[in-house]
Amino acid sequence: MDSPDTDWDGVRLHVVTGKGGTGKTTVAAALALALASGGRKVLLVEVEGRQGIAQIFDLPPLPYEERRIAVAPSGGDVFALAIDPEEAMLEYMEMFYGMRRAGRALTKMGLVDFATTVAPGFRDVLVTGKTTEAVRRRGRDGRRVYDAVVLDAPPTGRITRFLNVTQEVAGLARVGPIKSHSDLVHGVVKSPETAVHFVTLLEEMPVQETLDGVADLAGAGLPAGGIFINMVRESLLPQAALDMAVKGRFDVGELALGLKAAGLADGADAGSLAEALAEEVVEHARRTELERAERESLAASTLPRYELPLLTDGVDLAGLYELAESIRTQGAA
Amino acid sequence: MKKSVTLDIDAILDDRGTRIIVCCGSGGVGKTTTAAALGLRAAERGRCAVVLTVDPARRLAQSMGLTELDNTPRLVSEGESGGQLYAMMLDMKRTFDEIIEAHADPERARQILSNPFYQSLSSSFSGTQEYMAMEKLGQLRRSDEWDLIIVDTPPSRSALDFLDAPERLGRFLDGRFIKLLTAPAKAGGRSAFRLLNAGFGIVAGAMTKLLGAQVIKDLQTFVSALDAVFGGFRQRADLTYKLLQAPGTAFIVVAAPERDAMREASYFVERLAEERMPLAGLVVNRVHESPAATLSGVRSAAAAEDLETRGEHELTAAVLRLHTGRMQLAAREHREQDHFIGAHPTVPIAKVAAMTEDVHDLAGLRRVGELLANG
Numbered sequence: 001m002d003s004p005d006t007d008w009d010g011v012r013l014h015v016v017t018g019k020g021g022t023g024k025t026t027v028a029a030a031l032a033l034a035l036a037s038g039g040r041k042v043l044l045v046e047v048e049g050r051q052g053i054a055q056i057f058d059l060p061p062l063p064y065e066e067r068r069i070a071v072a073p074s075g076g077d078v079f080a081l082a083i084d085p086e087e088a089m090l091e092y093m094e095m096f097y098g099m100r101r102a103g104r105a106l107t108k109m110g111l112v113d114f115a116t117t118v119a120p121g122f123r124d125v126l127v128t129g130k131t132t133e134a135v136r137r138r139g140r141d142g143r144r145v146y147d148a149v150v151l152d153a154p155p156t157g158r159i160t161r162f163l164n165v166t167q168e169v170a171g172l173a174r175v176g177p178i179k180s181h182s183d184l185v186h187g188v189v190k191s192p193e194t195a196v197h198f199v200t201l202l203e204e205m206p207v208q209e210t211l212d213g214v215a216d217l218a219g220a221g222l223p224a225g226g227i228f229i230n231m232v233r234e235s236l237l238p239q240a241a242l243d244m245a246v247k248g249r250f251d252v253g254e255l256a257l258g259l260k261a262a263g264l265a266d267g268a269d270a271g272s273l274a275e276a277l278a279e280e281v282v283e284h285a286r287r288t289e290l291e292r293a294e295r296e297s298l299a300a301s302t303l304p305r306y307e308l309p310l311l312t313d314g315v316d317l318a319g320l321y322e323l324a325e326s327i328r329t330q331g332a333a
Numbered sequence: 334m335k336k337s338v339t340l341d342i343d344a345i346l347d348d349r350g351t352r353i354i355v356c357c358g359s360g361g362v363g364k365t366t367t368a369a370a371l372g373l374r375a376a377e378r379g380r381c382a383v384v385l386t387v388d389p390a391r392r393l394a395q396s397m398g399l400t401e402l403d404n405t406p407r408l409v410s411e412g413e414s415g416g417q418l419y420a421m422m423l424d425m426k427r428t429f430d431e432i433i434e435a436h437a438d439p440e441r442a443r444q445i446l447s448n449p450f451y452q453s454l455s456s457s458f459s460g461t462q463e464y465m466a467m468e469k470l471g472q473l474r475r476s477d478e479w480d481l482i483i484v485d486t487p488p489s490r491s492a493l494d495f496l497d498a499p500e501r502l503g504r505f506l507d508g509r510f511i512k513l514l515t516a517p518a519k520a521g522g523r524s525a526f527r528l529l530n531a532g533f534g535i536v537a538g539a540m541t542k543l544l545g546a547q548v549i550k551d552l553q554t555f556v557s558a559l560d561a562v563f564g565g566f567r568q569r570a571d572l573t574y575k576l577l578q579a580p581g582t583a584f585i586v587v588a589a590p591e592r593d594a595m596r597e598a599s600y601f602v603e604r605l606a607e608e609r610m611p612l613a614g615l616v617v618n619r620v621h622e623s624p625a626a627t628l629s630g631v632r633s634a635a636a637a638e639d640l641e642t643r644g645e646h647e648l649t650a651a652v653l654r655l656h657t658g659r660m661q662l663a664a665r666e667h668r669e670q671d672h673f674i675g676a677h678p679t680v681p682i683a684k685v686a687a688m689t690e691d692v693h694d695l696a697g698l699r700r701v702g703e704l705l706a707n708g
């Protein structure tokens with residue numbers, strides 16, 4: 001297994017965040033496929049209890065168990081795990097304290113629900129704890145079990161708190177096992193083995209959130225990864241025509257001639273159809289112009305950027321592989 | 334596309350009996366935009382309106398003079414017909430603090446406000462924001478300073494979260510775990526507690542091991558202090574719930590013409606009916622209709638191909654390709670709306686076209702308002 005030259009060699013934990021609905025789950029899944037390709041083993045993790053991975057791979061709901069869900073291009077395995085904080089807590093109590101029964105009693109009492117409400121930091125530390133355990137886990141041969149772990153993470157607004165567990169539980173647990181556990185998590189999350197990627201669209205709010213998120217992350221000393229610009233529409237028209245359209249000087253007469261030549265309309269009809277179509281062109285041109293401006297704002301961040309195409313028929317399994325391929329050719333994996 | 338009933342926005346805004354409009358829907362569909370646009374239109378039609386926004390886009394907030402969370406409605410604009418628009422941005426933590434201050438004596442309030450668990454609860458996002466939005470709505474309504482209150486709902490992943498949040502918080506405060514934590518203090522009390530106490534030894538031991546003794550102590554202080562103000566909490570949540578069922582309330586469900594958002598909208602419409610909360614209608618936001626809809630996507634694609642093979646009129650061919658894509662998008666959006674209309678044929682609908690630019694000033698809001706009223 002040659003290690004190909006990618007932008008994230010050495011990174012073992014890929015955290016994928018972004019504004020809600022921009023494509024975090026989709027990009028995380030495609031990234032996992034891309035990282036696995038060529039015979040590697042990758043774990044794709046989700047933490048919000050939404051069964052997004054099962055949906056996207058068209059599988060029945062995933063249990064709290066690592067299982068193989070896909071084969072990557074040219075060999076390689078993607079495993080998936082839907083982390084359930086309750087199960088993670090039971091596992092944790094059993095592993096560290098041998099307290100299985102007490103653990104059950106506590107979950108029955110609703111400890112996890114409780115913790116989620118008063119102190120999301122507790123729940124987060126369970127979830128990130130499980131994730132980083134998978135990152136660190138070694139097989140009998142002493143090698144890491146997974147070449148990489150990809151985390152479909154909470155949205156941008158919550159990512160820094162989510163990853164900055166030590167900070168979050170510090171006020172609640174100054175000493176004790178939670179504290180030392182969170183320190184362990186922190187060690188992984190802050191290291192160069194981790195990269196936090198942002199998914200965005202070329203729209204004002206997601207771009208703004210991304211830039212804010214990048215700044216927050218830096219403020220917390222967490223390692224930023226790349227920016228995945230998702231759902232990028234290809235522009236069908238030449239730049240010169242777009243420029244004219246934005247200036248309101250699109251050549252409607254020429255378009256009318258073309259419509260006649262194509263046998264779509266004649267006489268005055270061709271003129272009015274051309275006018276209507278020109279309206280679409282102007283809108284498209286203005287949209288493209290705005291997208292260019294959003295791209296420019298993103299460029300201010302200096303993080304590597306990747307662009308993923310809008311799949312017009314929605315994301316199915318074939319679409320995921322297409323996105324994975326695009327991620328690889330751009331050097332993100 | 335299936336026929337639907339048109340949502341008459343102006344009739345709702347002009348009806349003086351309409352006192353509260355709640356804009357809800359899943360994340361990113363345009364709830365905040367719709368709420369602000371409705372507020373502006375109402376004000377320009379003579380109402381004295383206040384918009385309670387939760388997370389406006391930055392430029393939109395700036396254009397309304399909202400530069401920080403401050404819980405105080407600010408005058409945004411005055412209409413010719415004597416109407417006024419006020420807007421405010423919800424400060425969730427402040428709102429929570431105020432409830433505590435209102436319901437606990439000063440010493441207990443101080444205990445709660447400085448407790449680390451309270452600080453975490455009151456600034457975390459799971460449910461608190463929804464609950465506080467509802468609380469603020471209740472306050473604005475009781476103040477009776479505005480004749481129309483428009484509430485934007487928090488950016489939950491599900492449209493239903495905000496209906497469930499107050500109850501969730503109530504259930505939480507009523508939960509077994511809380512009882513367990515407060516049990517030692519009340520030992521010898523009601524029999525349920527005695528039962529719990531039997532298991533308390535193991536559980537408390539495990540908790541102490543897991544969390545450390547200080548954490549348990551903080552938790553206990555927090556819970557028993559909160560317990561004392563809990564009655565007041567419940568009562569307020571119930572009042573707000575009743576307010577939402579009152580005839581002067583109108584729910585407007587916002588959705589984008591996409592599968593997930595329309596499905597969420599469907600659930601929400603059903604849920605409102607179950608809760609006997611008055612639904613005004615659905616706003617389908619960011620729709621793409623074509624100004625050249627007489628030319629079908631199929632014909633357009635065929636013509637483009639024809640021109641391309643002949644090697645003529647390159648630009649026209651490209652425009653026809655663009656149009657084909659546009660028509661396909663419109664068709665997909667129609668299908669998604671048809672699902673909804675099929676399931677809820679009597680729900681009035683207004684459509685708002687996707688504008689090229691984001692909506693970030695009063696002119697943009699006015700435009701959305703016009704589209705709402707005419708769509």
Ligand SMILES: Nc1ncnc2c1ncn2[C@@H]1O[C@H](COP(=O)(O)OP(=O)(O)OP(=O)(O)O)[C@@H](O)[C@H]1O
Binds near residue numbers: 027052231
């Ligand atoms: N490149 C793409 N082309 C077309 N559709 C896409 C693309 N990426 C994502 N989508 C679609 O956009 C929608 C949102 O994507 P996804 O669920 O991955 O986002 P998310 O950020 O995980 O959302 P949430 O915040 O709800 O978890 C889905 O319907 C998905 O299929």
Ligand SMILES: Nc1ncnc2c1ncn2[C@@H]1O[C@H](COP(=O)(O)OP(=O)(O)O)[C@@H](O)[C@H]1O
Binds near residue numbers: 359360364367389619
């Ligand atoms: N009809 C529309 N045309 C163009 N942009 C819109 C439209 N409606 C909303 N937007 C933009 O979409 C983004 C999200 O809208 P917002 O109202 O904040 O959504 P929500 O409150 O539901 O999360 C904003 O940038 C807003 O300007």
Ligand SMILES: [Mg+2]
Binds near residue numbers: 152
């Ligand atoms: Mg997701």
Ligand SMILES: [Mg+2]
Binds near residue numbers: 364389485
């Ligand atoms: Mg909003």
